[in-house]
Amino acid sequence: MIIIGGGLGGLSTGCYAQMNGYRSQIFEMHEIPGGCCTAWDRGDFTFDCCISWLLGNGPGNEMHQIWLELGALQGKQMRHFDVFNIVRGRDGRAVYFYSDPDRLEAHLLDLSPADAKLIREFCGGLRKFRKCLAVYPFLKPVGLMGRFERWRMLASFAPYFNVIRKSIATLMTDYSARFKDPLLREAFNFILYEKHSAFPVLPFYFQLASHANLSAGVPEGGSLGLATSIEQRYRRLGGQVTYNAKVEEVLVENDRAVGVRLSDGREVRSDIVVSACDGHTTMMKFLKGRYLNESYRRLYTKTIDEPGMVFPGYVMLFLGLNRPFPQGDPCTTYLLDEAMAAELVGIRHPSINVQFRSNHYPELSPRETTVAYVTYFCDIAPWRALNEGMPEQRTRRHRGEQVHTLPMRHGRKYYAAKYQVRDAMVAFLEKRFPGLRDAIAVRDLSTPLTQVRYTGNYDGTVLGWQPFVESGETMEEEIKKHGPALPGLANFYVSGVWATTGGLIRAAAAGRHVMHFVCRDDGKEFTATIDDSAPPPTHVVIPVGEQKVPHHHREPLSSTAR
Numbered sequence: 001m002i003i004i005g006g007g008l009g010g011l012s013t014g015c016y017a018q019m020n021g022y023r024s025q026i027f028e029m030h031e032i033p034g035g036c037c038t039a040w041d042r043g044d045f046t047f048d049c050c051i052s053w054l055l056g057n058g059p060g061n062e063m064h065q066i067w068l069e070l071g072a073l074q075g076k077q078m079r080h081f082d083v084f085n086i087v088r089g090r091d092g093r094a095v096y097f098y099s100d101p102d103r104l105e106a107h108l109l110d111l112s113p114a115d116a117k118l119i120r121e122f123c124g125g126l127r128k129f130r131k132c133l134a135v136y137p138f139l140k141p142v143g144l145m146g147r148f149e150r151w152r153m154l155a156s157f158a159p160y161f162n163v164i165r166k167s168i169a170t171l172m173t174d175y176s177a178r179f180k181d182p183l184l185r186e187a188f189n190f191i192l193y194e195k196h197s198a199f200p201v202l203p204f205y206f207q208l209a210s211h212a213n214l215s216a217g218v219p220e221g222g223s224l225g226l227a228t229s230i231e232q233r234y235r236r237l238g239g240q241v242t243y244n245a246k247v248e249e250v251l252v253e254n255d256r257a258v259g260v261r262l263s264d265g266r267e268v269r270s271d272i273v274v275s276a277c278d279g280h281t282t283m284m285k286f287l288k289g290r291y292l293n294e295s296y297r298r299l300y301t302k303t304i305d306e307p308g309m310v311f312p313g314y315v316m317l318f319l320g321l322n323r324p325f326p327q328g329d330p331c332t333t334y335l336l337d338e339a340m341a342a343e344l345v346g347i348r349h350p351s352i353n354v355q356f357r358s359n360h361y362p363e364l365s366p367r368e369t370t371v372a373y374v375t376y377f378c379d380i381a382p383w384r385a386l387n388e389g390m391p392e393q394r395t396r397r398h399r400g401e402q403v404h405t406l407p408m409r410h411g412r413k414y415y416a417a418k419y420q421v422r423d424a425m426v427a428f429l430e431k432r433f434p435g436l437r438d439a440i441a442v443r444d445l446s447t448p449l450t451q452v453r454y455t456g457n458y459d460g461t462v463l464g465w466q467p468f469v470e471s472g473e474t475m476e477e478e479i480k481k482h483g484p485a486l487p488g489l490a491n492f493y494v495s496g497v498w499a500t501t502g503g504l505i506r507a508a509a510a511g512r513h514v515m516h517f518v519c520r521d522d523g524k525e526f527t528a529t530i531d532d533s534a535p536p537p538t539h540v541v542i543p544v545g546e547q548k549v550p551h552h553h554r555e556p557l558s559s560t561a562r
Contacts, residue, residue, distance in 0.1 A: 001518075002027065002260055002270040004247045004286075005277030007035025007455070008504055009496020011230045012511025013274050015070050018237035019528050020519055022272070026239065027260065029246035029404040034227030035277075035455050036462050037504060039364070042442040045320035045371055046364040048357060049446070050223035052193070052331065053084075053207070055505040058215035058539060062138035063505045066512060068530045071233030072226050073219055075534035079360065080217035083544040084208060086332040087187035094332075095187040096544070099211035101126045112181035122175075125163045125201075129209040132160040138505070141513045143480050144520060167201040175201050190333045194377045195349040198308055198469045214539055222361045226504075233531050246395060246404045250275070250286040250492065257492035260286075263395050264402055272491045274514060279465075279498030280304060280458040291486040299474055304458065309471035312348055313448030313460030315378045317425050320442040321370040325433055328356030328370065329544055334428075343424035345386070345417045346378040346448075352425070359542070372436070374425050380448040380459045386414040392452045405454050418445050467501035476501065483517040484510070493518060 001017050003010045006028030017024040032038065039048040056063025057078045067073050082103075088094045095111065098104040105123040109116055135156035145153065157164065176188035189195045191204050210216035219226055231241065246263040250273055259269035275282040283292060283300045292300065303309050333353045341350035357364070357371040365371050384392075388411030395404050422445050430437045448460025457464075465472040475498075484499045486492060495514040500506040512528065519526040 001025070001272040001274060002268060003495075004250075004260065004273070004275045004282070005035065005496060006030070006033045006231070006241060006243070007276065007496060007507065008037050008227065008230065009499070009507040009510050010035075010274075010276035011227065011234055012066075012070055012508045013276055013495045013514055014234045014239045014241075014511070015230065015237060016512050016515035016528060017518075018234065018239050019069075020515055020524060020526060022518070024239050025268075025270075026234075026241045027245040027247055027262070027268075028241060028243050029456070030454060031243045031403070031405070032224065032227075033231040033241065034224055036451070036457070037223045037227045038454075039222055039224040040444075042318070042320060042444050044366050045318075045369070045442055046222070046224075046361075047318040047320075047371065047373075047444060048222040048224070048361055048364055049316055049318075049373075051218055051226065051504070052355065052360070053211065053216040054219055054226070055207075055210050055216050055503065056138075057217050057219055057537070058213060060213055061133045061136060061210075061215055063136075063509075064215060065530070066138060066505065066508050068536075069512075069528050070230045070508060071236075071531035071533065072229050072508075073537040074229075074531055076220040076225075076229075076537050078214075078217045078219055078537050078539045080211070080214050080539065080541045081330050081359075081544050082541060083329075084211045084216075084331070085191060085193060086329055086544075087183075087190045088332055088334050089183045089187070090335050090337055091183075093183050095183060097191050097208070099208050099216075101130070101212065104208075108184065112179070112184055114180045115184060118178055125167060126205055126208055126212070128160055128163045129167075129205040130212055132157070132164070133206070133209055133213060133215070135160075138509050139512065141479075141483075141516055143483065144516055163205070164202065167205050170201050171197075172199055172201050172204055173197055186335060190335070190351060193331070193333055193353045193375075194351065198466060200468060203467075214541070217539070218360045219537070220361075220363065222364055233533075236533065244401055244403050246402070247277075247286065250282075252287070252290070252489065255488060256490040263404070272493070272518065274493045274495050276494070276496035276511070278456045278458055279494070281456055282494060282498070287486075287489075291489040293478075293487055295474055295478055296486070299471060303471050303474065306471075308469060309466055310459060311461045311463035311466055312377045313380055313451050313462060314375050314446075315344070315346065315421060315448075316446045317372075317374040317422055318444045319372040319374075319426070319429075319436075319440050320365065321372060321436065321439040322441040323370065323439050324358075324368055325356060325370045325372075325436065325439075328354075328359075328372065328433060330359040330542075331355045340424065340428060344376055344421055346380070346382040348377040348379060352376045352428070354429070369441070370439075372429065374429070378448055380452075383414065383417070383447045383449050386417050387411050387449060388413065390414075392449055393456065408449075408453055410449070414449075418447065421445065463501075463503060464497040465501050472501040475499075484514045485517065
């Protein structure tokens with residue numbers, strides 16, 4: 001089996017392939033694993049750009065079993081904050097979204113007694129959802145469940161039918177509009193850091209409930225540490241990874257996938273090909289648009305370019321600060337006025353999310369220092385216009401081998417826009433954290449074009465198809481009908497975020513699911529085992545506003561995450 005892409009979807013696919021007796025090889029165009037789940041060094045600091053929460057990092061749900069099978073969490077400390085996010089209004093008032101329903105209810109009632117009925121309704125639904133998580137299916141594709149398995153799954157959901165029905169049928173934008181308090185009316189839309197206009201109430205319940213159940217914290221070692229742990233599990237299972245290897249084409253003979261052709265001209269043959277990289281590249285470049293039925297053709301030629309069908313990219317500013325900022329909370333969304341929002345190129349909604357990441361990952365920076373991480377949802381089009389037609393990705397020779405992610409030259413207007421965004425963000429932070437500007441030791445700013453360079457993701461998206469809209473629902477219907485495959489093309493499958501909707505746990509689950517289908521097609525029984533090479537993870541709860549995790553030197557990271 002050849003697997004295209006060494007992100008979490010590809011690594012997961014590889015692990016489950018090895019567990020089921022397949023000989024697999026991953027081809028990854030970057031020089032490290034993880035895809036979007038990554039980090040990079042600037043001076044003495046490591047800038048971690050992915051995991052702000054990890055669904056399933058605690059027990060009591062099927063998501064957790066997947067991470068343990070992949071060896072992602074073992075031997076690490078899981079850190080949980082008692083507040084999921086803070087939303088600060090333009091007038092300085094703040095809503096603390098405690099994950100515990102009782103604390104959240106008391107806090108919201110203090111803020112707005114006039115909204116008591118709606119507050120109690122929301123928190124009551126959250127309490128029910130905490131119990132619902134235990135029966136949420138992640139391990140086996142619904143399309144492969146037998147009649148009894150489906151009946152048992154539906155029966156387990158019966159006690160939660162009403163809360164699921166109501167929460168999936170009501171958009172959060174409509175639900176929040178019922179609040180009398182203007183801050184609550186706006187803040188509820190930003191619980192998940194940014195505004196997701198197409199999201200119903202259900203994913204907000206799912207996230208807060210997971211957080212309350214201590215199953216949506218962050219793992220010691222961060223994003224690259226997580227990816228590296230899974231890669232090590234894959235290698236222990238006998239898998240092979242080839243880095244700096246960019247696939248250009250999936251080889252097809254007699255309507256069967258038979259291998260891949262790489263950018264250096266080499267052809268590598270296999271019995272099975274799984275693409276776990278960018279969906280548009282897979283369908284329109286690797287396969288040249290062949291084998292797309294009417295639904296997939298519309299999805300990848302029209303729907304993909306319609307507003308709101310694909311997750312946006314991010315602008316991300318990292319600041320390595322040479323002293324502590326204990327007043328900096330782990331995570332705060334600031335609602336912006338029009339003047340500030342106008343300074344931020346491509347911004348979708350007038351807000352920025354500010355994280356003092358040393359609360360999450362103290363081991364990723366030196367002692368007595370801080371990492372600030374500032375982000376906003378961003379469209380790629382304004383940055384493309386500023387790039388003045390310069391290439392976004394290029395293959396070059398470096399030290400005797402082909403590399404595919406080296407820095408690119410951009411147009412002058414592009415760099416000017418980056419400086420404008422950076423300076424506006426720093427000025428914003430300086431007003432709220434005096435002395436921050438003078439404490440900057442290193443800094444880095446990335447745009448959706450940076451994401452394109454490193455991952456090849458369509459328009460710099462980090463998650464692919466949007467759920468709860470035409471694109472995500474169409475893809476899920478095709479998966480139910482045909483599995484993660486294309487009608488008419490044998491021995492070819494898709495995995496990763498483009499074969500599902502959601503974040504890291506969905507990408508990891510997609511690898512498990514695709515191997516269920518491969519095993520079915522080969523007449524094999526699927527099997528999986530939990531990694532026992534390290535002890536189970538430990539857990540700590542950190543009160544927001546009080547740093548409880550020792551700020552270790554960064555040296556121990558090198559043996560676990562590099």
